[in-house]
Amino acid sequence: MDTFSAVADPRRRAMLDLLAKRERSAGELVSAFSGISQPAVSKHLRILKDAGLVDMRVHAQQRIYTLQPKGLAELDAWIAKYKVFWPDRLDSLERHLDKNKGAKKK
Amino acid sequence: MDTFSAVADPRRRAMLDLLAKRERSAGELVSAFSGISQPAVSKHLRILKDAGLVDMRVHAQQRIYTLQPKGLAELDAWIAKYKVFWPDRLDSLERHLDKNKGAKKK
């Protein structure tokens, strides 16, 4: 499954959102979601991993998943092509975020 | 269908790419793609329109489709959250594009 399809699923986006805060074991992710079974979460994680959106490392019996933001670069590159056409006001949020990012890094 | 799913399909992304160059009638889009029928293209266009990614206007019997880049804002906003985590080198393309954009606009 490609990056675009991987992030098309709202549950998978929610998982990425959680992993953006901090890394989590598969089990932690399972308990973070209600109304979905462990195998279902496991399958979502596989898809995210195959798409290069998360990394996994083994720790005892646990599998620790971490965000791999590089995987989103493809998506962002595609969108970037269209920004030329954006009305100016749509840029404000982005610029704001860029500024904050710079501040945090220094 | 939401924005994320709408752009998950490669054919629909290709359509957006074509519309980014210039507006096109439904018929022009049909002939731009081989191995896909007119009704199939029509359905893709409906999905793009419902997702707010394209606009449509009627001209005689033709339906003229135009890009509605505002529709991509949702997608971009979602990705923007993750840029904080991006390694520096991933920023270079984006910055390059931003610069070019500014130049074109002035």
Place this chain on the structure above:
DNA sequence: CTAATGTATAACTGTTTGGTTCTATAAGCT
């Protein structure tokens, strides 16, 4: 060594998706 824990895989199922052909609708042409 055996039991328990954490997680992935297998097999199966209902729903969604993208495609098709056929038909309907609406505007222009003669």
Place this chain on the structure above:
DNA sequence: AGCTTATAGAACCAAACAGTTATACATTAG
């Protein structure tokens, strides 16, 4: 008015998807 053109919608179908339960497989704990 009747024919043609441009495009959407209906009905249908196969493949893909997301979910389930049951099972297998490591690793740690006792």
